[in-house]
Amino acid sequence: MIVRLLPEVLDSTHAFREFSDGAADGAIVTFTGKVRPADKTGEAVDHLYLDWYPGMTEASMEAIAHSACARFDVARVMVLHRCGQVHAGEDIVFVAAAAAHRRAAFEAADYMMDRLKSEAAFWKREQGAGVERWIEPTAADQADRKRWEDE
Amino acid sequence: MIRVLFFGKISDLIGQREITVPHEAGLTLHRLRDTVFSDLMAAQALKPSDIHMSVNQTKAREDIALNDIDEVAFFSVFSGG
Numbered sequence: 653m654i655v656r657l658l659p660e661v662l663d664s665t666h667a668f669r670e671f672s673d674g675a676a677d678g679a680i681v682t683f684t685g686k687v688r689p690a691d692k693t694g695e696a697v698d699h700l701y702l703d704w705y706p707g708m709t710e711a712s713m714e715a716i717a718h719s720a721c722a723r724f725d726v727a728r729v730m731v732l733h734r735c736g737q738v739h740a741g742e743d744i745v746f747v748a749a750a751a752a753h754r755r756a757a758f759e760a761a762d763y764m765m766d767r768l769k770s771e772a773a774f775w776k777r778e779q780g781a782g783v784e785r786w787i788e789p790t791a792a793d794q795a796d797r798k799r800w801e802d803e
Numbered sequence: 804m805i806r807v808l809f810f811g812k813i814s815d816l817i818g819q820r821e822i823t824v825p826h827e828a829g830l831t832l833h834r835l836r837d838t839v840f841s842d843l844m845a846a847q848a849l850k851p852s853d854i855h856m857s858v859n860q861t862k863a864r865e866d867i868a869l870n871d872i873d874e875v876a877f878f879s880v881f882s883g884g
């Protein structure tokens with residue numbers, strides 16, 4: 653299990669190489685999240701600022717990764733997340749799951765993202781020309797998280 | 804002294820990232836919250852339910868008694884990643 657909080661750069665291509673090199677797994681699923689260049693109303697977004705609590709934020713990411721390993725038949729997972737200022741177009745999150753077969757890898761990656769989107773200890777502020785607002789999980793984020801409770 | 808940290812929107816509203824507060828006998832988390840945010844709550848800029856709390860990096864009940872070496876954090880709801 654690899655979990656990293658990154659104040660500088662997240663390079664998902666490099667992360668994939670690190671995760672997959674030499675691996676004997678039958679399936680690897682990855683997801684890369686990027687900062688969108690516009691908010692929900694179409695206003696341009698220059699960057700996000702992700703506030704974090706050193707220690708607590710890493711622990712929240714590790715708890716999600718641990719839970720995925722316990723819940724799904726995966727060999728390994730990776731969770732990388734940016735903090736601080738992240739510009740539009742940059743990678744903000746990367747998750748990967750490796751398993752003998754594809755289904756467990758798909759589900760573990762999906763599960764980790766749904767939990768990261770609502771439970772990870774970040775506070776996200778969207779900033780652009782004339783736009784500056786703190787973001788909270790949406791109803792869709794909460795519904796995505798709840799999917800895993802109903803199973 | 805108790806180290807008090809602020810994160811997210813709460814940090815913006817109070818205009819601080821960190822303060823220290825002298826410990827006193829019987830001090831509870833909710834009393835500390837009510838003291839620290841008295842002006843903002845009086846101005847109705849914040850309700851107690853808007854303020855999430857942890858002690859030593861673990862989310863805590865508001866009636867927990869605080870110790871002199873505790874690290875308390877006040878923050879808005881997690882936005883997630």
